[in-house]
Amino acid sequence: MIQHLPILQVIIPLLAAPICFILKEARLVRWFVLIANVMAFVISIMLLQQVNLHGTLVYSLGGWEAPVGIEYRIDELNAYLLILVTSISTITLMAAGKSLTKEIPESKITYFYIAYMLCLTGLLGIVTTGDAFNVFVFLEISSLASYTMIAMGNDRRSLWASYQYLIMGTIGATFILIGIGLMYMMTGTLNMYDLAERLPEVEHTKTVFTAFAFFLVGVCLKLALFPLHLWLPNAYAYAPSIATVFLAATATKVAIYVLLRFIFSVYGFEFSFSHLPLTEILVSLGLLGVIAASIVAIYQTNIKRLFAYSSVSQIGYMILGIGIGSKTGLTATMLHLFNHALMKSAIFLALAGVVYRVGSVNIKAFAGLGKQMPWTMAAIVVGGLSLIGVPLTVGFVSKWYLVLALLESNWWPIAVLVMIGSLLAIAYIWRLVEVAYFKPALQNNQSYKEAPLAILIPAWIFVIANIYFGIDTSFTVGVSEKTAELLFGGAR
Amino acid sequence: MNFLEQYNYWIVILLMMSGFYIVIAHGNLIKKLMGLTVFQTSVFILYISISKVIGGTAPILDDQYTVYSNPLPHVLILTAIVVGVATTALGLALAVRIKEAYGTVEEDVIQEKDLQQEGSAE
Numbered sequence: 001m002i003q004h005l006p007i008l009q010v011i012i013p014l015l016a017a018p019i020c021f022i023l024k025e026a027r028l029v030r031w032f033v034l035i036a037n038v039m040a041f042v043i044s045i046m047l048l049q050q051v052n053l054h055g056t057l058v059y060s061l062g063g064w065e066a067p068v069g070i071e072y073r074i075d076e077l078n079a080y081l082l083i084l085v086t087s088i089s090t091i092t093l094m095a096a097g098k099s100l101t102k103e104i105p106e107s108k109i110t111y112f113y114i115a116y117m118l119c120l121t122g123l124l125g126i127v128t129t130g131d132a133f134n135v136f137v138f139l140e141i142s143s144l145a146s147y148t149m150i151a152m153g154n155d156r157r158s159l160w161a162s163y164q165y166l167i168m169g170t171i172g173a174t175f176i177l178i179g180i181g182l183m184y185m186m187t188g189t190l191n192m193y194d195l196a197e198r199l200p201e202v203e204h205t206k207t208v209f210t211a212f213a214f215f216l217v218g219v220c221l222k223l224a225l226f227p228l229h230l231w232l233p234n235a236y237a238y239a240p241s242i243a244t245v246f247l248a249a250t251a252t253k254v255a256i257y258v259l260l261r262f263i264f265s266v267y268g269f270e271f272s273f274s275h276l277p278l279t280e281i282l283v284s285l286g287l288l289g290v291i292a293a294s295i296v297a298i299y300q301t302n303i304k305r306l307f308a309y310s311s312v313s314q315i316g317y318m319i320l321g322i323g324i325g326s327k328t329g330l331t332a333t334m335l336h337l338f339n340h341a342l343m344k345s346a347i348f349l350a351l352a353g354v355v356y357r358v359g360s361v362n363i364k365a366f367a368g369l370g371k372q373m374p375w376t377m378a379a380i381v382v383g384g385l386s387l388i389g390v391p392l393t394v395g396f397v398s399k400w401y402l403v404l405a406l407l408e409s410n411w412w413p414i415a416v417l418v419m420i421g422s423l424l425a426i427a428y429i430w431r432l433v434e435v436a437y438f439k440p441a442l443q444n445n446q447s448y449k450e451a452p453l454a455i456l457i458p459a460w461i462f463v464i465a466n467i468y469f470g471i472d473t474s475f476t477v478g479v480s481e482k483t484a485e486l487l488f489g490g491a492r
Numbered sequence: 493m494n495f496l497e498q499y500n501y502w503i504v505i506l507l508m509m510s511g512f513y514i515v516i517a518h519g520n521l522i523k524k525l526m527g528l529t530v531f532q533t534s535v536f537i538l539y540i541s542i543s544k545v546i547g548g549t550a551p552i553l554d555d556q557y558t559v560y561s562n563p564l565p566h567v568l569i570l571t572a573i574v575v576g577v578a579t580t581a582l583g584l585a586l587a588v589r590i591k592e593a594y595g596t597v598e599e600d601v602i603q604e605k606d607l608q609q610e611g612s613a614e
Contacts, residue, residue: 133568140575147582156593157609160602163586167515170528170579177535177572184565185542 006059006072009043010125017117026109030097033113037090044082051079066191073130077483081127088249091458096242098454099352103240119145123254132180132190143169149243161234168231172221179215223255226289229312236308241352249345264487273325282323289316294424303361314340328405334480336398346462347383353451368441376451379459384429386466389422393470500541507534519599521587532576539565
């Protein structure tokens with residue numbers, strides 16, 4: 001049992017999806033999915049224990065040893081990411097029951113849960129696998145499932161958003177496929193570990209460069225790096241609230257993991273940063289993303305879209321951290337990856353509560369909500385403060401490390417720009433706060449009650465995590481430093 | 493190296509670029525999906541031609557033959573074809589529902605209607 005944990009992590013959500021079909025009844029499915037999620041979460045914790053005890057876990061699928069068979073490899077980076085994904089997905093599901101009944105027709109709820117489980121399968125698969133082609137397959141599983149989830153939104157624009165995401169996402173995935181194909185062409189292997197060993201022999205060929213370029217662009221499309229982010233704002237804005245929480249908190253993070261894995265573990269730091277102008281590309285695009293997306297966010301009237309743009313800018317910070325190419329920079333990226341997941345889950349879950357009561361996320365609908373739904377709005381405000389990077393929230397910790405890394409490399413002008421990015425965040429958060437707390441409720445508005453506890457409690461779990469990890473930083477910083485060291489160690 | 497010797501790659505590039513062009517240039521959602529399919533197909537051909545060994549036969553176990561193509565990319569591309577079919581099916585299903593919701597499958601008309609909706613919401 002214990003040695004089969006890596007495959008169980010992926011198989012349980014995968015098998016849960018078709019069983020939902022048989023169960024049919026939405027209420028039954030809801031509990032079943034929650035149980036499967038808790039199981040996945042427990043497995044991820046057991047996996048971390050195993051990794052701490054025995055070091056990197058290697059699991060050969062079907063007993064076929066690599067390079068013939070597919071291999072699952074779990075080191076500390078994977079283990080922590082698995083915990084992040086499964087814990088967020090479990091807590092999000094607690095709120096799903098209430099939120100979905102309001103946003104999706106009764107008959108479709110079961111299908112939503114099926115898509116949710118398949119998306120989770122894909123994300124967990126990407127993180128566990130040690131095989132490059134397997135990454136592509138799981139990426140497509142999670143993408144196809146997320147297109148479906150997005151299209152279930154109750155606004156017709158969700159269909160259009162889903163279609164646009166499908167086109168962009170498929171182009172990205174195909175680019176990844178080309179990249180992997182060219183890597184296979186030069187090395188004759190798909191196993192990441194073998195790739196890392198064999199790529200240096202052929203690293204000066206054009207094919208390897210082309211492979212890297214295709215792969216990089218493909219992954220950057222998936223993680224919505226500016227200017228490849230165009231699919232993201234509408235997809236997040238019109239998807240059902242629960243899908244937004246889940247995708248915003250996990251999907252882009254897993255894409256960043258893929259990027260890190262290939263830049264550092266497969267190609268190696270040497271190749272990525274000295275043969276290619278990767279620093280220049282990532283730092284400039286990351287910064288542009290931070291500034292441009294924050295400015296666009298300020299002008300949004302749809303609050304979900306506002307926070308979607310803010311996601312694009314936060315991804316910019318993470319990419320910036322990678323681009324610095326130092327251990328501190330990478331620590332900042334890892335920290336922000338974890339912290340941003342917490343912030344956005346808190347905010348989007350609270351917004352799900354607003355949608356539940358008010359039925360709209362237009363900024364006008366927020367007038368007076370500060371008094372009517374104090375706990376819900378407080379969750380958004382704390383999440384917002386964290387986005388800005390106010391001390392005692394997690395946002396401060398990751399920004400601190402990012403600025404530290406920039407100063408370490410003597411790039412103080414960029415550090416100043418990062419600060420300006422934070423100021424822009426104040427602008428868009430303030431717009432919301434002003435309307436919610438200082439504008440009187442519209443005359444014809446009936447007064448709204450607090451969001452239901454089923455949504456409020458999960459949201460506040462994230463809010464408290466935001467504050468807790470902002471004060472006690474030893475755990476998150478420790479993990480980030482360890483994983484950054486691991487990635488810099490080159491081949492695992 | 494002869495220019496035409498590696499004509500298979502030229503075909504791949506040609507298909508890839510024409511598919512990509514259709515996706516970008518056409519406003520019709522169905523045509524976009526067809527372009528996407530052509531784009532994906534070009535990658536299938538890339539994989540298959542990578543595995544070709546000159547003078548080799550199909551990878552069938554037989555005493556007569558010793559030289560045969562690498563079967564692994566063929567298998568990989570079978571998987572990718574399945575993924576491609578699923579993507580196209582989902583895309584077409586979305587196009588059907590967009591047609592139902594908007595009454596059109598033309599990109600510019602949809603965007604116009606979205607703008608109108610956003611304008612009236614404010």
